[in-house]
Amino acid sequence: MPPLAKLALELGPLAVFFAANARAGLFIATAAFMIATVVALAVSFAWVRRVPIMPLVSGAVVLVFGGLTLILHDELFIKLKPTIVNLLFASVLLGGLAFGRPLLARVFDEVIRLDDDGWRKLTLRWGLFFVALAILNEIVWRSFPTDTWVSFKVFGVMPLTLVFAMCQMPLMQRHALPDDKPDATPGA
Structure with a gap:
């Protein structure tokens, strides 16, 4: 796609x-x-x-x-949704690490090639990031009006996620595996 x-x-x-x-x-x-x-x-x-x-x-x-x-005409549930999703993702990632399985490697191995240490570190960072997003969601919906929470959900979370992802580039570069494909040399 x-x-x-x-x-x-x-x-x-x-x-x-x-x-x-x-x-x-x-x-x-x-x-x-x-x-x-x-x-x-x-x-x-x-x-x-x-x-x-x-x-x-x-x-x-x-x-x-x-x-x-x-059904219950209660906005609490939709406000809890980001917290639940982020904690679910954090639990899966951090739980996988606890059992020695950095699950990000299974999801992104076709796209990103890292050594085992890189996958562990990246998985830990993303797991903790999801915990931070869950906490931040709780703070925002409990402390601000609904319209502010909606704006944060739409215009705050995505930029935070993109900035966090970009900040992971140095780690990914340090732990990148060499490309297995032979170089195509011109005229060969």
């Missing part, structure tokens, strides 16, 4: 959530978010015939907690 399409499928539901919240409030925004999430997962599946695990898990939690928000 082209990177721009992948980004649109990941950010699209958040943009729908933000726009719907601004126009119609959190409950309509939650319903729109749920629909946009299902559409994004369906498009992703139609495009590549599989759905990556992180969007699938996040989508399932959106449907469960969004459904609870709408």
